[in-house]
Amino acid sequence: MTLYSHEMQITAPEEAIAAALLVIGRAQMRCGAMRVVAIDGPSGAGKTDFTTALAERLPSAQVLHMDDLYPGWDGLAQAITALHERVLAPLARGEEAAYQRWDWEHDRYAEWLSLPAAKLLLVEGVGAGAKPGWWLESVLIWLEADRDERFRRGIERDGELYLPHWQHWADREETHFADDETRSRADLIINTST
Numbered sequence: 001m002t003l004y005s006h007e008m009q010i011t012a013p014e015e016a017i018a019a020a021l022l023v024i025g026r027a028q029m030r031c032g033a034m035r036v037v038a039i040d041g042p043s044g045a046g047k048t049d050f051t052t053a054l055a056e057r058l059p060s061a062q063v064l065h066m067d068d069l070y071p072g073w074d075g076l077a078q079a080i081t082a083l084h085e086r087v088l089a090p091l092a093r094g095e096e097a098a099y100q101r102w103d104w105e106h107d108r109y110a111e112w113l114s115l116p117a118a119k120l121l122l123v124e125g126v127g128a129g130a131k132p133g134w135w136l137e138s139v140l141i142w143l144e145a146d147r148d149e150r151f152r153r154g155i156e157r158d159g160e161l162y163l164p165h166w167q168h169w170a171d172r173e174e175t176h177f178a179d180d181e182t183r184s185r186a187d188l189i190i191n192t193s194t
Contacts, residue, residue, distance in 0.1 A: 044150030066125025
């Protein structure tokens with residue numbers, strides 16, 4: 001259930017941050033004694049930059065990037081499960097969360113990282129607001145942009161390395177979003193197309 005459903009086109013990034021801060025400020029804690037803010041949407045929509053800017057305005061917030069949870073290009077479903085079972089569920093019980101970071105360069109799991117309970121956690125990436133963990137999240141912010149714009153951003157960000165994986169990942173996330181209906185649960189929808 002959304003507490004403040006609002007759809008906006010970004011004209012100035014500060015407007016989007018202000019709207020997000022308003023939604024977060026009104027949100028109730030659903031994950032133990034913390035607010036969890038999911039920043040979700042398709043690849044290349046601007047979630048990482050938006051989360052960085054939001055975290056600058058919320059200095060006590062912890063940030064978790066879904067990129068650290070995906071075990072490779074086919075790992076979307078596994079990452080969603082890990083987010084729920086290893087991060088959100090333990091935090092809801094007042095326990096410390098721990099997850100194993102994926103090392104993209106070496107294509108394998110790397111070190112275990114712990115995530116202590118805090119007042120605010122920003123979870124950023126495709127699948128951040130997915131079921132089954134969504135009910136532990138206080139706010140879902142959805143970012144989207146035109147497909148061509150997202151593709152351009154993805155290649156600009158990740159270089160040619162991303163090119164062979166773009167369509168494969170895009171197909172996976174489209175199927176996921178259709179099945180999960182993530183956008184329909186968003187408290188705030190931001191279109192970042194220029």
